[in-house]
Amino acid sequence: MSAPALSAGRALRLAALSAAALVTVAPYLWMVSVASKPRDEIFSSSLRLLPHRWALLDNLREAFHRVPIGTLLINGAVVCGAILVIQVAVAIPCAYAMAKLRFGAARLMMGLVLLGLLVPIHATALPLYVAFRRLDLVNTYTGLVAPFSVSVFGIFLFLQFFRALPDDLLDAARLDGMSEAGIVARVVVPNSWPAVTAFAIFSVVAHWNDLFWPLIVVTDNRVATPPLGLFAFRAAESGSDYGALMAATLVITLPLVLAFLFAQRRFVEGITMTGLK
Amino acid sequence: MSAFALRDIAKAHGAQAVLKGVTIEAAEGEFIALVGPSGCGKSTLLRIAAGLDRPDAGTVSMSGRDVTAVPAAGRDVAMVFQSYALYPHLTAGQNIAVPLAMRELSGAQRMPLLGPLVPGGRARRADIARRVAATAASLRIDGLLDRKPGQMSGGQRQRVALARAMVRQPGAFLMDEPLSNLDANLRVHARGEIVELHRRAGVPTLYVTHDQAEALSMADRVAVMIGGTLLQIGTPQAIYDDPAHVEVARFVGNPRINLLPGRLAADGAAVLAPAAPQEAGPGSVTLGIRPEALGLRACGPEVAAAAVSRLEFLGSEVLVFVRLAGSGEEAVAKMSPAAAAGLRPGCPVALAPAPGAALAFAADGARLPAPAPARIAAGAGR
Ligand SMILES: Nc1ncnc2c1ncn2[C@@H]1O[C@H](COP(=O)(O)OP(=O)(O)OP(=O)(O)O)[C@@H](O)[C@H]1O
Numbered sequence: 001m002s003a004p005a006l007s008a009g010r011a012l013r014l015a016a017l018s019a020a021a022l023v024t025v026a027p028y029l030w031m032v033s034v035a036s037k038p039r040d041e042i043f044s045s046s047l048r049l050l051p052h053r054w055a056l057l058d059n060l061r062e063a064f065h066r067v068p069i070g071t072l073l074i075n076g077a078v079v080c081g082a083i084l085v086i087q088v089a090v091a092i093p094c095a096y097a098m099a100k101l102r103f104g105a106a107r108l109m110m111g112l113v114l115l116g117l118l119v120p121i122h123a124t125a126l127p128l129y130v131a132f133r134r135l136d137l138v139n140t141y142t143g144l145v146a147p148f149s150v151s152v153f154g155i156f157l158f159l160q161f162f163r164a165l166p167d168d169l170l171d172a173a174r175l176d177g178m179s180e181a182g183i184v185a186r187v188v189v190p191n192s193w194p195a196v197t198a199f200a201i202f203s204v205v206a207h208w209n210d211l212f213w214p215l216i217v218v219t220d221n222r223v224a225t226p227p228l229g230l231f232a233f234r235a236a237e238s239g240s241d242y243g244a245l246m247a248a249t250l251v252i253t254l255p256l257v258l259a260f261l262f263a264q265r266r267f268v269e270g271i272t273m274t275g276l277k
Numbered sequence: 278m279s280a281f282a283l284r285d286i287a288k289a290h291g292a293q294a295v296l297k298g299v300t301i302e303a304a305e306g307e308f309i310a311l312v313g314p315s316g317c318g319k320s321t322l323l324r325i326a327a328g329l330d331r332p333d334a335g336t337v338s339m340s341g342r343d344v345t346a347v348p349a350a351g352r353d354v355a356m357v358f359q360s361y362a363l364y365p366h367l368t369a370g371q372n373i374a375v376p377l378a379m380r381e382l383s384g385a386q387r388m389p390l391l392g393p394l395v396p397g398g399r400a401r402r403a404d405i406a407r408r409v410a411a412t413a414a415s416l417r418i419d420g421l422l423d424r425k426p427g428q429m430s431g432g433q434r435q436r437v438a439l440a441r442a443m444v445r446q447p448g449a450f451l452m453d454e455p456l457s458n459l460d461a462n463l464r465v466h467a468r469g470e471i472v473e474l475h476r477r478a479g480v481p482t483l484y485v486t487h488d489q490a491e492a493l494s495m496a497d498r499v500a501v502m503i504g505g506t507l508l509q510i511g512t513p514q515a516i517y518d519d520p521a522h523v524e525v526a527r528f529v530g531n532p533r534i535n536l537l538p539g540r541l542a543a544d545g546a547a548v549l550a551p552a553a554p555q556e557a558g559p560g561s562v563t564l565g566i567r568p569e570a571l572g573l574r575a576c577g578p579e580v581a582a583a584a585v586s587r588l589e590f591l592g593s594e595v596l597v598f599v600r601l602a603g604s605g606e607e608a609v610a611k612m613s614p615a616a617a618a619g620l621r622p623g624c625p626v627a628l629a630p631a632p633g634a635a636l637a638f639a640a641d642g643a644r645l646p647a648p649a650p651a652r653i654a655a656g657a658g659r
């Protein structure tokens with residue numbers, strides 16, 4: 001036989017993994033299912049995954065009609081992109097300095113990072129909101145992005161990764177004539193793609209799906225992010241049009257799903273590449 | 278004016294004094310091997326020479342210019358690391374080109390896609406590519422230029438690291454045990470190659486190793502450092518024949534020098550007293566005798582100072598290990614197979630050092646003036 005025999009242990013492992021995967025993906029499948037059903041089928045008492053009559057297009061049309069999904073997606077992309085770029089640009093040099101340079105305040109900074117990890121946005125939201133009001137940053141992209149420009153989690157993640165880079169490599173770069181900034185750009189970052197990719201996934205998913213902060217700082221639909229748009233949708237008077245709601249949700253989660261499927265390949269590649277070293 | 282000089286370098290890590298005032302001056306084109314046991318501070322000194330660390334005291338100068346405060350990027354030195362430290366994300370060719378690109382291209386010219394479009398960029402890049410190819414050819418790695426470090430063997434990586442250091446003409450070469458990750462055969466071969474490369478480049482070189490044979494065979498001068506102190510610096514011959522300190526004598530030479538208790542007789546002769554009682558009187562010294570100068574004479578049991586404990590046959594020569602009768606210490610003699618023909622384990626022998634072969638060291642390890650030919654105080658103290 002060409003295929004390796006499916007031993008009992010292997011079969012069991014596969015079964016357990018499949019079950020876990022199914023549980024995880026079930027709500028998403030249900031969402032797709034509801035998005036494809038006409039209203040009467042959604043509220044019927046029988047439990048069916050596939051609709052009798054496909055109404056996905058109707059639901060989509062309804063969703064696009066009710067909320068400016070295009071604007072929401074653009075806002076989401078702009079906000080998440082800006083957050084990611086700023087976070088990476090801040091966290092990488094910071095983590096590099098803490099991991100590889102010896103300076104007096106290193107211990108203090110490490111303490112601050114750990115402290116930062118412990119304080120959630122919910123604790124600082126109110127003072128931030130007050131300050132942003134004063135600064136007239138409410139209902140602006142800046143207001144959505146600014147609180148997240150320093151990602152303590154990112155610093156921590158990169159710190160762990162950079163610590164594993166051999167010191168000799170950085171010393172070799174110094175002898176080759178690179179400045180510290182040059183080392184970060186030419187040696188550290190190119191060798192840290194797995195960490196950057198992993199962080200990008202965490203960051204984008206978190207901020208694409210974030211409802212808490214946009215809800216506080218945005219009241220204007222023109223800068224609303226996707227979850228905020230859906231929220232407004234749900235609260236809208238009609239209330240019970242779940243088909244359209246799910247269709248809108250589908251459209252809004254689609255970019256994330258696609259982005260993940262795309263990044264996953266690089267992610268796995270990166271991990272195997274570093275594993276080989 | 279020396280091409281490269283480290284003067285009175287001191288460095289402490291925390292409370293531990295790692296370097297205690299080390300001075301090494303290299304002349305133009307000189308190859309100096311810095312040798313010493315593990316942990317004696319060789320890498321620390323090399324890092325200071327490279328500008329990667331600052332000394333607590335002392336100065337570093339190149340071509341008469343004081344560069345103590347100049348960081349690594351501004352010093353004109355190239356270094357080969359024990360781990361090679363190749364950039365994992367770049368091919369061998371790109372690795373070799375980095376030092377040239379960093380020093381000879383402007384920021385704009387280095388840009389990935391636009392670089393060649395910047396005025397002068399294309400010509401400079403072509404020039405760099407030509408020099409990379411020439412260096413690679415001289416190290417016979419031209420076939421590997423498109424591979425990444427992960428796809429090369431240890432020996433190939435070592436060559437790429439050498440090429441990266443050699444591709445520009447630096448003010449000094451620093452090498453930190455570049456051969457220690459190679460297998461024994463390759464190492465001996467690479468020794469000759471590095472010496473040859475050095476001869477062609479004519480750049481002063483500081484070569485760190487803990488392998489004394491490597492140091493003796495490669496260097497113009499050998500610096501022996503032990504415990505953060507430079508005990509001696511001199512030609513390999515001087516280091517071997519005329520060690521200034523008992524630790525130098527002990528460290529250099531394989532098999533190790535025999536260090537036997539002895540004393541200085543009234544006539545100034547060193548007396549090898551294998552059976553002498555061990556009280557450290559004013560006249561007591563340590564006598565160092567190289568294995569090849571020890572000499573053994575078969576004799577009857579009544580005058581035997583030692584007995585053969587085992588023999589090691591090495592092909593062109595034989596190592597004869599003997600146990601001294603009185604002190605029970607082991608000594609080793611290196612002789613031709615013919616001379617060792619009659620010796621068997623258990624044979625009683627007398628020591629017969631070659632005239633003038635004994636080196637006398639005082640109790641603190643310092644070398645004493647050459648003693649008159651060593652005598653065997655047969656039966657002394659019995
Ligand atoms: N960053 C550091 N912090 C504290 N101690 C250090 C540091 N670097 C080196 N040392 C100490 O300094 C001493 C000399 O180290 P060094 O690396 O120079 O030794 P070496 O002669 O190169 O040894 P080896 O042959 O094993 O490479 C060692 O005792 C080591 O423990």
Ligand SMILES: [Mg+2]
Pocket residue numbers: 319320321453
């Ligand atoms: Mg070392």
